[in-house]
Amino acid sequence: MPAVRPTRSFGATDFFMGSLLASVLFVTTACGGASAPAAAPTSEVTTEAATPSPTASPTPSAMPTEDDVAPVDVEDAPDAGNADLAANAQPAFAAKALEVLATLPIKGRAPKTGYTREQFGQAWADVDRNGCDTRNDILNRDLTAKTFKPGTRDCVVLTGVLAEPYTASTIDFVRGSTTSSAVQIDHVVALNDAWQKGAQQLSVEQRTALANDPLNLLAADGPANQQKGASDAASWLPPNKAYRCDYVARQISVKATYSLWVTQAEHDAMVTVLDGCSDIAVPTNQTAAPLEPVILPDPAPIAPAAPVEAAPVVPAPAPAPAAVPLPLVEAPAAQVYYQNCTAVRAAGAAPIRIGQPGYSSKLDRDGDGVGCE
Numbered sequence: 001m002p003a004v005r006p007t008r009s010f011g012a013t014d015f016f017m018g019s020l021l022a023s024v025l026f027v028t029t030a031c032g033g034a035s036a037p038a039a040a041p042t043s044e045v046t047t048e049a050a051t052p053s054p055t056a057s058p059t060p061s062a063m064p065t066e067d068d069v070a071p072v073d074v075e076d077a078p079d080a081g082n083a084d085l086a087a088n089a090q091p092a093f094a095a096k097a098l099e100v101l102a103t104l105p106i107k108g109r110a111p112k113t114g115y116t117r118e119q120f121g122q123a124w125a126d127v128d129r130n131g132c133d134t135r136n137d138i139l140n141r142d143l144t145a146k147t148f149k150p151g152t153r154d155c156v157v158l159t160g161v162l163a164e165p166y167t168a169s170t171i172d173f174v175r176g177s178t179t180s181s182a183v184q185i186d187h188v189v190a191l192n193d194a195w196q197k198g199a200q201q202l203s204v205e206q207r208t209a210l211a212n213d214p215l216n217l218l219a220a221d222g223p224a225n226q227q228k229g230a231s232d233a234a235s236w237l238p239p240n241k242a243y244r245c246d247y248v249a250r251q252i253s254v255k256a257t258y259s260l261w262v263t264q265a266e267h268d269a270m271v272t273v274l275d276g277c278s279d280i281a282v283p284t285n286q287t288a289a290p291l292e293p294v295i296l297p298d299p300a301p302i303a304p305a306a307p308v309e310a311a312p313v314v315p316a317p318a319p320a321p322a323a324v325p326l327p328l329v330e331a332p333a334a335q336v337y338y339q340n341c342t343a344v345r346a347a348g349a350a351p352i353r354i355g356q357p358g359y360s361s362k363l364d365r366d367g368d369g370v371g372c373e
Contacts, residue, residue: 088209090257090367093286097249098274100282104252105261109196120191120199121208128365131155134212138185141366141373142219143173165246166224166238186220187211188247189254192230198260206258214366215283216254234265237273245277253282285367287354338363341372 091100117123124134132140132155140146143160162171162183173183191199191211199207210216228236233251237244248270255262262270274280302322336358338344344352344363350372352359363371 088206088213088257090215090284090286091253091282093284093288094281095284096278097245097252097280097282098271098278100256101252101262101267101270101274104255104267106264106267107197107261109263110198110200112192112196114200115192115195117191119195119204119207120211121204123211124185125208125212127209127212134217135185137365138214138217138219139173139183141214143183149175162219164221164224165218165243166240167221168240168242169221171221181222183219184222184225186218186225186228188216188218188250189260190228190230190232193232194258194260197255197262199258202258210254210258213254213257215250215257215285218250232263232266232269233273234263234269237269244273245280246283248273249280249282253284256282283367285361285364287359287361344372 126133128137130137131153136155136157139157139160140155143157143162146160147158148154149156149158156175157173158175160173162173164171164183166186171183173180187194189210194207194210199210202210224239233248238247252270254260304318304321338347338349338352338358338360341350341363344350344358347358349356349358352363352371354364354369359371361367365371
C-alpha cells in the first residue's frame, strides 16, 4: 500500500512564493511580446509657444510663416558651427540700389524640391559667438526701453518698444507664450524664396549665415510678417509705403551678398519702387575708403637778385634770399581705437558714426552706419 503524504496548510510563505512566480511569468510574457512604445523625451529648450503639429491644418489667420519660430533662451542657443558671415562680400559702401540691382541675374524660379528650414541650419544660431541667440540679438538691436531676463548677461529680452517699419506702428513687446508673437523676426529675403533663387547652390555654412545675418533680419509686426510669408517684392511690399525703398534696397543687398537672383517680375517691381528714390544706397557693413593725405610739391627757390654796379656809389648790400616754405602735409588724423562698445561708451563716444574717430564695422553689427547704439 503506498505511503500517504502528510497534508499541510497553505501559509504566508506559500502565498509569497506564488505571487513571485506569477510576477516572473508576467514579466517574461511582456518581454517576449510586442514592446510598448517609449515615451518621447521632453525638450530641454524652453520655448514660448507650442510648435504646430506637422499634420495639423491651421486656419489661414493662424498659419505660421517660415520665420515664426519660437525664441530660444541664451543658455540653449544652438551653435552655428563654422558659419562665417565674413565669407560673403556685401556691396560696396554707398553703392546705389539701382546699380546693384543691375548686377543681379534675372532667371526663373528653381523647383522648391528639397526645401526645409533645416537646410539653413539650426534656427537662431549664435553665429557671432557672443553667447546670445540671433532672435534676441535682433530684438536687442531693434527695440528700445528694453528689460532683460536676469542671469542672461543682458541677452534674453523680456520687454521693449518697437517702432515697427512695415506698418509704421508702435508695438509694446512682452515676452510670453501668448504675447511674443506680436513681434516676429522677419527674414527680409524669405528663406523659401532664397532656396528657389540660388541658395540651393550655397553650402550649409553659407545658408546658415544667410538665415542669421543681421542684414537679412528685422523685428516686425507679427500679422504683417504672417501675411508676407515667403513672398518676394513682386507679390508683397510693406503696407507702410514710406518704408518700401529701404525694404527693397535691403533685399537687393542681401541677394547681392549671397549670389542670389531675381525673377523678371521681381526685378520690375523693385525698379518701380526705386523710381521714386533712385539715389538710395544699399545697407552694408562696408565703410568708406580712408582719405589719402594731400602732399603739395616743393615750390621752386627764389634766386637772389644780382648786384648792380654803379660808379663811386657804394652798392647797397644784397637782399637776403627769401625763405623757402616747407611743403604742406596734412597732419594725420589722431588714431583712436576701441576694443568694443563697452570701451566706446566708457569714452563717452556712443553712439559712434561712420567718419568719427574710432569707428569700425565690428562696432556696427547692423550696418546702418551707427555703431554702439
